[in-house]
Amino acid sequence: xxxxxxxxxxxxxxxxxxxxxxxxxxxxxxxxxxxxxxxxxxxxxxxxxxxxxxxxxxxxxxxxxxxxxxxxxxxxxxxxxxxxxxxxxxxxxxxxxxxxxxxxxxxxxxxxxxxxxxxxxxxxxxxxxxxxxxxxxxxxxxxxxxxxxxxxxxxxxxxxxxxxxxxxxxxxxxxxxxxxxxxxxxxxxxxxxxxxxxxxxxxxxxxxxxxxxxxxxxxxxxxxxxxxxxxxxxxxxxxxxxxxxxxxxxxxxxxxxxxxxxxxxxxxxxxxxxxxxxxxxxxxxxxxxxx
Amino acid sequence: xxxxxxxxxxxxxxxxxxxxxxxxxxxxxxxxxxxxxxxxxxxxxxxxxxxxxxxxxxxxxxxxxxxxxxxxxxxxxxxxxxxxxxxxxxxxxxxxxxxxxxxxxxxxxxxxxxxxxxxxxxxxxxxxxxxxxxxxxxxxxxxxxxxxxxxxxxxxxxxxxxxxxxxxxxxxxxxxxxxxxxxxxxxxxxxxxxxxxxxxxxxxxxxxxxxxxxxxxxxxxxxxxxxxxxxxxxxxxxxxxxxxxxxxxxxxxxxxxxxxxxxxxxxxxxxxxxxxxxxxxxxxxxxxxxx
Amino acid sequence: xxxxxxxxxxxxxxxxxxxxxxxxxxxxxxxxxxxxxxxxxxxxxxxxxxxxxxxxxxxxxxxxxxxxxxxxxxxxxxxxxxxxxxxxxxxxxxxxxxxxxxxxxxxxxxxxxxxxxxxxxxxxxxxxxxxxxxxxxxxxxxxxxxxxxxxxxxxxxxxxxxxxxxxxxxxxxxxxxxxxxxxxxxxxxxxxxxxxxxxxxxxxxxxxxxxxxxxxxxxxxxxxxxxxxxxxxxxxxxxxxxxxxxxxxxxxxxxxxxxxxxxxxxxxxxxxxxxxxxxxxxxxxxxxxxx
Numbered sequence: 029x030x031x032x033x034x035x036x037x038x039x040x041x042x043x044x045x046x047x048x049x050x051x052x053x054x055x056x057x058x059x060x061x062x063x064x065x066x067x068x069x070x071x072x073x074x075x076x077x078x079x080x081x082x083x084x085x086x087x088x089x090x091x092x093x094x095x096x097x098x099x100x101x102x103x104x105x106x107x108x109x110x111x112x113x114x115x116x117x118x119x120x121x122x123x124x125x126x127x128x129x130x131x132x133x134x135x136x137x138x139x140x141x142x143x144x145x146x147x148x149x150x151x152x153x154x155x156x157x158x159x160x161x162x163x164x165x166x167x168x169x170x171x172x173x174x175x176x177x178x179x180x181x182x183x184x185x186x187x188x189x190x191x192x193x194x195x196x197x198x199x200x201x202x203x204x205x206x207x208x209x210x211x212x213x214x215x216x217x218x219x220x221x222x223x224x225x226x227x228x229x230x231x232x233x234x235x236x237x238x239x240x241x242x243x244x245x246x247x248x249x250x251x252x253x254x255x256x257x258x259x260x261x262x263x264x265x266x267x268x269x270x271x272x273x274x275x276x277x278x279x280x281x282x283x284x285x286x287x288x289x290x291x292x293x294x295x296x297x298x299x300x301x302x303x304x305x306x307x308x309x310x311x312x313x314x315x316x317x318x319x
Numbered sequence: 320x321x322x323x324x325x326x327x328x329x330x331x332x333x334x335x336x337x338x339x340x341x342x343x344x345x346x347x348x349x350x351x352x353x354x355x356x357x358x359x360x361x362x363x364x365x366x367x368x369x370x371x372x373x374x375x376x377x378x379x380x381x382x383x384x385x386x387x388x389x390x391x392x393x394x395x396x397x398x399x400x401x402x403x404x405x406x407x408x409x410x411x412x413x414x415x416x417x418x419x420x421x422x423x424x425x426x427x428x429x430x431x432x433x434x435x436x437x438x439x440x441x442x443x444x445x446x447x448x449x450x451x452x453x454x455x456x457x458x459x460x461x462x463x464x465x466x467x468x469x470x471x472x473x474x475x476x477x478x479x480x481x482x483x484x485x486x487x488x489x490x491x492x493x494x495x496x497x498x499x500x501x502x503x504x505x506x507x508x509x510x511x512x513x514x515x516x517x518x519x520x521x522x523x524x525x526x527x528x529x530x531x532x533x534x535x536x537x538x539x540x541x542x543x544x545x546x547x548x549x550x551x552x553x554x555x556x557x558x559x560x561x562x563x564x565x566x567x568x569x570x571x572x573x574x575x576x577x578x579x580x581x582x583x584x585x586x587x588x589x590x591x592x593x594x595x596x597x598x599x600x601x602x603x604x605x606x607x608x609x610x
Numbered sequence: 611x612x613x614x615x616x617x618x619x620x621x622x623x624x625x626x627x628x629x630x631x632x633x634x635x636x637x638x639x640x641x642x643x644x645x646x647x648x649x650x651x652x653x654x655x656x657x658x659x660x661x662x663x664x665x666x667x668x669x670x671x672x673x674x675x676x677x678x679x680x681x682x683x684x685x686x687x688x689x690x691x692x693x694x695x696x697x698x699x700x701x702x703x704x705x706x707x708x709x710x711x712x713x714x715x716x717x718x719x720x721x722x723x724x725x726x727x728x729x730x731x732x733x734x735x736x737x738x739x740x741x742x743x744x745x746x747x748x749x750x751x752x753x754x755x756x757x758x759x760x761x762x763x764x765x766x767x768x769x770x771x772x773x774x775x776x777x778x779x780x781x782x783x784x785x786x787x788x789x790x791x792x793x794x795x796x797x798x799x800x801x802x803x804x805x806x807x808x809x810x811x812x813x814x815x816x817x818x819x820x821x822x823x824x825x826x827x828x829x830x831x832x833x834x835x836x837x838x839x840x841x842x843x844x845x846x847x848x849x850x851x852x853x854x855x856x857x858x859x860x861x862x863x864x865x866x867x868x869x870x871x872x873x874x875x876x877x878x879x880x881x882x883x884x885x886x887x888x889x890x891x892x893x894x895x896x897x898x899x900x901x
Contacts, residue, residue: 057350057366059639063806068861073806075639078682081713100369100393102682131372222582224354224364271857275562278579279359288860291804348641348657391660391684422663513873515645515655566853569870570650 032211032255032306039237039248039256040297044070048090048239052232053077053107055097055126058225061283065229068290069260071236079105083113090239092119093232094141097126099134107137111144120147120238120250123193124231129158142187147238148194148254149187150231153180156197160187181205194254196234198227202258206251208311213255215262215304217269222279226261226286233257255306263303264289323502323546323597330528330539330547331588335361339381339530343523344368344398346388346417349516352574356520359581360551362527370396374404381530383410384523385432388417390425398428402435411438411529411541414484415522420449433478438529439485439545440478441522444471447488451478472496485545487525489518493549497542499602504546506553506595508560513570517552517577524548546597554594555580614793614837614888621819621830621838622879626652630672630821634814635659635689637679637708640807643865647811650872651842653818661687665695672821674701675814676723679708681716689719693726702729702820702832705775706813711740724769729820730776730836731769732813735762738779742769763787776836778816780809784840788833790893795837797844797886799851804861808843808868815839837888845885846871 029037049072052062063073076085079102086092092114094107114121123146125138138159142149149159160183184195184205197203202213220226237253237260248256268285293299320328340363343353354364367376370393377383383405385398405412414437416429429450433440440450451474475486475496488494493504511517528544528551539547559576584590611619631654634644645655658667661684668674674696676689696703705728707720720741724731731741742765766777766787779785784795802808819835819842830838850867875881 055366056347056368056638057354057364060351060642060806063639064861064865067804067806073639075637075680076713077638080715081681084713098366099372131367131375133371222358224351224358275583276576276579278582279355280575280578280582283355283578284575284862284866285858287862287865288858291860291862292857346657347638347659348645348655351642389657390663422658422666424662513649515642515649566874567867567870569873570646571866571869571873574646574869575866 029301030306032308033301035248035252036256036259037297037300038246039241039252040260040294040300042244042246042248043237043240044294046090046240046243047072048236048243049074049088050091050093050232050236050239051076051085051089051110052093052095053082053103053110054093054095054228054232057097058228061225062229062232064287065290066232066236068287068294069233069236070294071233073232077103077106079109082106082110086110086113086119086121087117089119090243091235092121093124093235094121094146095124095126095228095231096128096134096138097228099137104137107141111141115144120235120242122146122148122150122231122235122238124150124228125155125159128155142191142193145191146193147250148196148234150196150198150234152198152227156180156187156195157183160184181210194250196254196258198230202262204251204255204258209251210309211251211255212307213258213262213304215259216265219269219279219282220265220286223283223286226265230257230261233261259300259304259306260290260293263293263300266303267292267299320592321597323599324592326539326543327547327550328588328591329537330532330543331551331585331591333535333537333539334528334531335585337381337531337534338363339527339534340365340379341382341384341523341527341530342367342376342380342401343384343386344373344394344401345384345386345519345523348388349519352516353520353523355578356581357523357527359578359585360524360527361585362524364523368394368397370400373397373401377401377404377410377412378408380410381534382526383412384415384526385412385437386415386417386519386522387419387425387429388519390428395428398432402432406435411526411533413437413439413441413522413526413529415441415519416446416450419446433482433484436482437484438541439487439525441487441489441525443489443518447471447478447486448474451475472501485541487545487549489521493553495542495546495549500542501600502542502546503598504549504553504595506550507556510560510570510573511556511577514574514577517556521548521552524552550591550595550597551581551584554584554591557594558583558590611883612888614890615883617830617834618838618841619879619882620828621823621834622842622876622882624826624828624830625819625822626876628672628822628825629654630818630825631656631670632673632675632814632818632821633658633667633671633692634675634677635664635685635692636675636677636810636814639679640810643807644811644814646869647872648814648818650869650876651815651818652876653815655814659685659688661691664688664692668692668695668701668703669699671701672825673817674703675706675817676703676728677706677708677810677813678710678716678720679810681719686719689723693723697726702817702824704728704730704732704813704817704820706732706810707737707741710737724773724775727773728775729832730778730816732778732780732816734780734809738762738769738777739765742766763792776832778836778840780812784844786833786837786840791833792891793833793837794889795840795844795886797841798847801851801861801864802847802868805865805868808847812839812843815843841882841886841888842872842875845875845882848885849874849881
């Protein structure tokens, strides 16, 4: 097992010990699967997303997810409040800039909030490119839905250099980028695209792993934590696909099996080593600051 | 196989080719199952339902669902905006007038918005009767929850004549009415009534099929598209009920099997011919304008 | 079978006959599982939660759930309206004071609304203690998340004496308290804690059972109704855990099996006698007023 896989396995194990409390400000479609995914992995969900409660709760939460998929006026306000509370209390937070590059107000919000330096950004390729464009001062350009993950590498590196955030790009292979370190993760199953909320849940688990890493005594970097969240979710996808039998191979059964597999991986993290593979490039000079 | 069944099978096949983007403004209970049903069938869900984003998105969506089950002030505003955007861009939209005939403001809203001529109305018998009453200028009357689907035939015909909408009435047998054409569809399973959101998901799939039909080069009428949505959903219900075994025959297992079956039907539409039956009355003179 | 178990079995049977209409004002995470749990048990869900519709609907509903887990300004307003409508129409209502003892505004709201005398309060130990503190005029104190159910007994008794509400405390053993009667219920499975919404659904089923009991001609007390809701939900949990096989023993499969089991118990209530046990203390003098 590579050093990185060993770290991932240990980090999954630690999550259950720390049982981080994860505040989620997310969209209307996915709260149930997000909460269930956090519970299955060993974390505690708390969908505290009103402007009145968001900041105070972010100060006591282990981690925070800000997902822009349901951008009501109240949600925007709650997101800003939560980021304020998280920043003051040094609670790590994750930005999932849903549809950044699409509706103008949503793109603008994501570009504005990312300046507050989330611990991580988790998105698809198009969203990362649209988000990075602002950081580079280039303004919005049309985003092609055919952007591939590797096309997002440059954008991710630009974004991580500017904000210090770990940037994760979901795709056929996931890409995790921080200053001086680039990880490619092969895992998961195409069925994950056919179940709503697997990506949004990954954002929440990223916040959970960041929260656990900051709490733990172990030397787990933010990059390790983000990579582990992706490995956990992807390994569960691979495992779930293997578990389907007979007539019950569709997305309904897959969604159920994926939640089961999140728990299986949490209970026996060593299975990850057989279910995912990681390729990394580390720039020696910058490695010290990668966490 | 009858001509109608042949058309249905071809139309299901086409949906996956077109992968229509379906904007849903729906209630708080069903976004997850609605999104999963669209994905299982081969469409793409987008729950864009803020007043700020609704109109612009309706202009680029393939189809739009307006479901009145969660009538916050912001939702009402978003529904009006979305209908405005859809009308300007000729995006077909579906009205699901949940609880029309119940709360006064909700009934009034449905009666007002239907004047903007949705491509289709999908509802149960009581709702269609309550909705048609307004179109006839009779004002609201008490709606009996025992209204049967066939009692709604006259109301549906009145509504379709006034608005040009295809009107679909869900029940033990589904009824689809357009000017000059009446279709009765036998399909589904009583278990569908015990899973929340199967009806609301049908509304979303109706928007998906209308969107795909308008996009496609094939000569699929709106009536065909609406009928196909009902056949797809009903066939999946029949298939799901057959798939349940042992101790796992309850509504939890049925909901999972139904999502699986939506995908199975999408992948092999020919199974529909064995799972549904259609009886139709076509008035020759009006047939030309039925679409 | 003890008298209490006999009453429980009969009360479960009656629910399906009455099919109570249950209005739920609940949080954003659990509407789907709550609606499905009500349907599985034989009740009808209605998530009517706007300030405009809440009071009128509470007057026609069989029962009402007020769950403070999603406290937007509109939700607070809808809860107050619904309680007003329910009180005027003598519709029994249930308070689930989610996170009472946590965020200040939420605690204050729960303490204020409980003065309107819900038929029942359903909560965990910490929430009941935080809620009772106000009733005793002691003001808020820090709530320890390690509060055990039996530590809540005194708080529950204080609360029930002050408000007349049946007070139910969820935990490894559930506690149901009314004036002169204390019931301990052993049932359920630890997996229930790993599926979001089982507790919130229990609140909704409590409202369903209260509604059915008030409608029925049988002499079922509110205490009986609340106890039966807990027995139904707990028995389903035990049954669901037994049903899991092979690789599919995780929380995803459990959630599905639990919904199945809610229906199984509803269809054959006699199974409850093998799945739960009840221990009771009745103070003779007060027994007459326990309902």
